[in-house]
Amino acid sequence: MSAATKSYLAFVPQHAPDAHGVLAIVDGGDGPEAEALVSLPDAPSATVLASALNGVLLHQVTAERHLEAVLGGASASTRKTISALLPILATATEDPAASRVARQLPTAGDGGFLLFPTTNCPGRCEICGTCRNDCVECPECADGGCEICLPATLTPRTAAVLGHALAILADEAYDYVYRTRMSRDGAPGPLGAVLPCVTDQDDWFLRRYARTFDDLSSDLQVGRYPTPTCTAEEIALDLAIQDAERLYHDEHELVADLESDLPASRSDYDWDTLQDVLFQDKDYEGLLSHRMPLARDEAEGWFEEFGNVPPRDRYRGFRR
Ligand SMILES: [Zn+2]
Ligand SMILES: [Zn+2]
Ligand SMILES: [Zn+2]
Incomplete structure (x- = not known):
């Protein structure tokens, strides 16, 4: 690794009485350091965002979905910071050492097989509209017309x-x-x-x-x-x-x-x-x-x- 590159090792939520955010654990060549990434309105959003970003490092199937969910309620500047970060993470994960730290983090809540989705139906689908509950009674999905609500590959x-x-x-x-x-x-x-x-x-x-x-x-x-x-x-x-x-x-x-x-x-x-x-x-x-x-x-x-x-x-x- 050259001294000029900064690698992202993992993301952790930071909770203070009146402020919440996500810290990036980075390595700029001199060992790991914490760096404030974004602030968020509440504690759960910070936890979900940190875990979704670790999911991106690990190529988790549902990482993108969790990101979208939490960014929906985030400020414009948070969304901007994260969208600038994603291409950097995508390139970084070509290095197998990049996910070493994130892989070792204990997962809060759902881990292991529960990380896989049971459905791809987003609840309010941009193609079939009000589609919800795993596409129950959705005419569009019954005809196989929706390319978002596809069956989950690995449940x-x-x-x-x-x-x-x-x-x-x-x-x-x-x-x-x-x-x-x-x-x-x-x-x-x-x-x-x-x-x-x-x-x-x-x-x-x-x-x-x-x-x-x-x-x-x-x-x-x-x-x-x-x-x-x-x-x-x-x-x-x-x-x-x-x-x-x-x-x-x-x-x-x-x-x-x-x-x-x-x-x-x-x-x-x-x-x-x-x-x-x-x-x-x-x-x-x-x-x-x-x-x-x-x-x-x-x-x-x-x-x-x-x-x-x-x-x-x-x-x-x-x-x-
Ligand atoms: Zn659906
Ligand atoms: Zn549908
Ligand atoms: Zn759909």
Whole structure:
């Protein structure tokens, strides 16, 4: 980082008896500093704005919606400051280190899977007018005519089942590396987390492969779409969506348990849409059924970063 650039690490609300605002935690090259960003009329607005700005740093699905909601009641100068800030945050988040601090902040209120929306219906929609309550009785939406009130891609319940699939696949892959539990005898586990074409790759490959499931899961934890940054992550995400669909159809008790504290949505469990929306392309698909062992350099290519999505933080370490 050059001395001239200032990076935004996180945002926190500031509450005093008669004033409320948002502080930006910035790093101008000499370590972190707090900087007053905007003042707001009340405490909840300051809290929501700070959390929405952290959401922008983390690519949260609902960050923009929360921003709009809170800026609607804000002063013109606050709106101006925030709209000047957003393009800076958008560029900054290409650096994976940029979200390191925001990722560690404890979330007040809804965290994890609850960060995903149950509906995209805004309550007063600029296309279909009075549309509300998830588009109930809206003629425009019944005809599929509104491009704002589209079904939610990833709902809290879908995210919970997908998150569970990612967790068990990660463990199966780690078990194969360390010859533990189901893989004590050296055989790959029953879920097929480790594809036949890479079962004989070395431990370094297999550990990084197991970590891809955890990386995608870390996206879900911060309310972001699981976003593959390399071929290995695309394979992991495809396997996880397939396994989540299997859980949904076969493991009713487990699913009931996973969804118990989460709101329902008419868009729940649309696995086909996830397969369509979460991938840049489907070039990796042939590998899913590839039986012949891959050569070392071919397999290594699975971890080449795509370059058009922010890469993972290289200092993130391994869970196991
Ligand atoms: Zn609607
Ligand atoms: Zn509508
Ligand atoms: Zn609408």
